[in-house]
Amino acid sequence: MALERTFSIIKPDATERNLTGAVNAKIEEAGLRIVAQKRIQMTRGQAETFYAVHKERPFFGELVDFMISAPVVVQVLEGENAITKYRDVMGATNPEQAAEGTIRKAFAKSIGENSVHGSDAAETAAMEIAQFFSGNEIVG
Numbered sequence: 001m002a003l004e005r006t007f008s009i010i011k012p013d014a015t016e017r018n019l020t021g022a023v024n025a026k027i028e029e030a031g032l033r034i035v036a037q038k039r040i041q042m043t044r045g046q047a048e049t050f051y052a053v054h055k056e057r058p059f060f061g062e063l064v065d066f067m068i069s070a071p072v073v074v075q076v077l078e079g080e081n082a083i084t085k086y087r088d089v090m091g092a093t094n095p096e097q098a099a100e101g102t103i104r105k106a107f108a109k110s111i112g113e114n115s116v117h118g119s120d121a122a123e124t125a126a127m128e129i130a131q132f133f134s135g136n137e138i139v140g
């Protein structure tokens with residue numbers, strides 16, 4: 001398995017509670033390297049583009065409102081099998097179903113305010129990274 005990259009967001013519920021460092025500790029303990037990172041205030045347009053795949057879902061409006069409610073930290077993570085590994089470290093979307101030791105089990109407030117995003121496949125990872133980072137911002 002070659003080195004892989006995935007896209008991560010530390011969401012507003014986590015940045016507001018000063019959990020950026022705690023989330024990053026779990027990422028690094030899992031053997032994933034943070035090869036790019038920046039704190040941004042997402043615009044409504046950026047959030048709508050990012051979550052466009054969910055635009056017909058009933059929670060889309062509240063999801064976009066949440067993502068722009070406070071700053072987020074966008075990241076590129078690198079490691080062996082990084083996409084699946086990070087999904088495992090994150091835990092299930094609904095924190096009530098997330099396994100012990102996962103980020104969402106430890107920190108998520110609800111299914112909507114669930115502390116982190118991680119790409120679900122190689123194609124989405126590439127698209128999501130390109131939405132927020134230029135090549136020279138990623139230092140592997």
Ligand code: DAT
Nearest residue numbers: 059063092093111112113114116117118120
């Ligand atoms: P994930 O973030 O685990 O990849 P997803 O892609 O299915 O989950 O959904 C994207 C985000 O949308 C999720 O992190 C939180 C929100 N969301 C999903 N299902 C929801 C629901 N039933 N009610 C409210 N928000 C939801």
Ligand code: MG
Nearest residue numbers: 117118119120
């Ligand atoms: Mg998803």
